[in-house]
Amino acid sequence: MNSYTSKGTGNPINRVEGKLKVTGMAKYASEFNVKDLVYAQGINSTIAKGRITAVDTSEAEAQKGVLAVITFKNAEKLAQYEKDLHPLSTTSIQPVLQSNEVHYYGEYVGMVVAETFEQAQYAARLVKYTYDESKPDIDFQASKPKAYKPTEQSDYSRGDVASGLAEADVTLDETYVTPIEHHHPMELHALIGSWNNGNVQAYASQQMIDNAAKTIADTFKIDKKNVRVMSPYVGGGFGSKLAAKQHVILALMASKAVGRPVQFTVTRTQMFTNTNLRQRNEQRIQIGAKKDGTLTALSHDTLSHTSTYEQYQESCGTVSKMLYKTPNNSVTHRLMPMNLQTPFAMRAPGEATGSFALESAMDEMAYKLDMDPVEFRIKNDTQVDPSNDKPFSSRLLNECLRLGAKEFGWENRPKTPGTMSEGNWLVGYGVSGASRRAPFMKTSAKVILELKDNKVYATLQMDATDIGTGSYTILAQTVSEYLDIPVAQVDVELGDSEYPVTPGSGGSWGAASFANGARAACEQAMKDLKVKAGATDATSTAALMQASNLNTLEAEGTAEPDEEYKAHSVFSFGANFTEVWVDKDTGVFRIKRMLNVASCGKILNPKTAFGQIIGGCAMGAGMAIAERTEVEPNYGNFITRSFADYHVPVNLDMANIDVIYLPEEDKIANKMGIKGIGELGITSVAASIANAVFNATGKRMRELPLTPEKMILK
Secondary structure (H helix, E strand, O other), rough: OOOOOOOOOOOOOOOOOOHHHHHOOOOOHOOOOOOOEEEEEEOOOOOOOEEEEEEEEEHOOOOOEEEEEEEEEOOOOOOEEEEEEEEEEOOOOOOOOOOOOOOOOEEEEEEEEEOHHHHHHHHOOEEEEEEEEEOOOOOOOOHHHHHHHHHHOEEEEEOHHHHHHOOEEEEEEEEEEOOEEOOOOOOOOOEEEEEEEOOEEEEEEEOOHHHHHHHHHHHOOOHHHHHEEEEOOOOOOOOOOOOOOOHHHHHHHHHHHHOOOOOOOOOOHHHHHOOOOOOOOOEEEEEOOOOOOOOEEEEEEEEEEEEEOOOOOOOHHHHHHHOOOOOOOEEEEEEOOOOOOOOOOOOOOHHHHHHHHHHHHHHHHHOOOOOOOOHHHHHOOOOOOOOOEEEOOOOHHHHHHHHHHHOOOHHOOOOOOOOOOOOOOOOOOEEEEEEEEOOOOEEEEEEEEEEEEEEEEEEEOOOOOOOOHHHHHHHHHHHHHHHHHOOHHEEEEEEOOOOOOOOOOOOOOOHHHHHHHHHHHHHHHHHHHHHHOOOOOOOHHHHHHHOOOOOOOEEEEHHHEOOOOOOEEEEEEEEEEEEEEEOOOOOEEEEEEEEEEEEEOOOOOHHHHHHHHHHHHHHHHHHHOOOOOOEEEOOOEEEOOOOOOOOOOOOHHHHEEEEEOOOOOOOOOOOOOOOOOOOOOOOOHHHHHHHEEEEHHHHOEEEEEOOOHHHHHH
């Protein structure tokens, strides 16, 4: 029987903030009690392209409680992009209501500020707009001639793909399509903002605090030191809250205009039109291989869309550069400007979508070669990253595949598709390999020690955020370990721009970066105590404080990548195994079992890490089962604009999910041996499901989601 302690990392303790959340005591962005608060409601365009020629605000302004109606005519002048198709980043400015131009359906064209939320919503419907409408670019096929190369880094090559395909015994050339998807965290995007004499304070639902403060400062052209952003709890983000969006700027613009704090909450419908999305991607994969399965060539060409005023590229080809040993390789990305909102990062951007194409193609190639899909992947393993010739800091992909195959019962998989059945159900097994870069980024932290009744209590402060992933808990465990005190004596304070700077939550860098920053602060505290204590036999934190005659001590530390880290490629790896049952008559399929084997460094808390993988698998299943945002072909609005028509997996859709972590501490990745988990969990899950469907039915599905009508009609 395992025994767990309440001290240090590696223990599956409950979330330290769990009680606050289940009792409603944890405050989210829109829940803070702010005096004299008023409410703003955004107004959305009803055309996809054109100009506003007239605005009638009179009826809205006459309503009880209305304090202001703001449109491009009276909005504050903000910083502007210097050129069209500005590359969107997590620190980009967010100019809004700056002209009468309309770029996409649902773009903010105004807002109403009122005493109550209901008054603001009602009055917003009374503002009347007249448009000079133009024909929008909303057809993906028609927009292809406008495709362009975004940056020099958009293309990559090594060797000669044409020669590699020519020398191959077996080749594959197929196109895979992933649709537009939306993030939809449980907590809506929201902000309570106030503007007082040039000083800005914002309770905001943001993943990256320092970047949000920079966006606010740069957009309003003020000093960043005058901006304070607070986000102690975030109810999910999945990338949609990486950057401060236009609603943040609107709320602060409104506060400045009316001289009172303003709450702005993005409605669920506006979450479709005003908080970014995952791009639609067409991905052509070409593969060449010898009869024995040795890869000779691999090319991956992606065609996506962006808006007409900002540029974002989802790097779907990242996985194809490095996952398998391929001497001849090319990756390209092209973008089409369209009258849709700007896409942006969604959980595992590039890897989630790119892995569907690559791992589906690898499965197809294995079938053509008459090879087991697991063995085909293992045969083309590499311990050196072929995209940059750097050795991997660690790479246990083969071990993930072998252990997963054993635990899943892969030997029972039917070699011939469509030959295993249970009653009216066809049964199939699928596999996919997974990888996700595991960044470690510069992170600072402060630790405050207090000696009370011969016990040391520690408070950790950093501007990191907890987006539901368990940051509070793993940081409390880290401080507990490095100060050698119980977790119960550790308090963690996050999400305030006045705290030491971190990279924020996103990109699978959170756990490694935050924990090492906390470690560095604790180690500095212990070093300072030993210096102050002088020659002493004391070793415990409490004894050192007593020997130093101190009741309190503050210390700061910073952790950042070293030269060894920079000399290696640092990734997490994994393998997904899925069993599906497909009804012979209706095409309805059920996910019966899922197994995820992950090699992702030291596991700080198995319970919260398990939750991360479960969440990733659920999102991967959502890609395969149902998630798809449809564009209305005449007007450019989204047909899917509520949970009634944008479907996500529910409990009955999901299988039993087993998770296995390989024991690993990658000390090249960072001193604590930690790697990212969350985005690895979604990567290639959809491919393992599609591959299982093929094994069950013999029907190859190359476009997501895998709906019953596609099963029947193919």
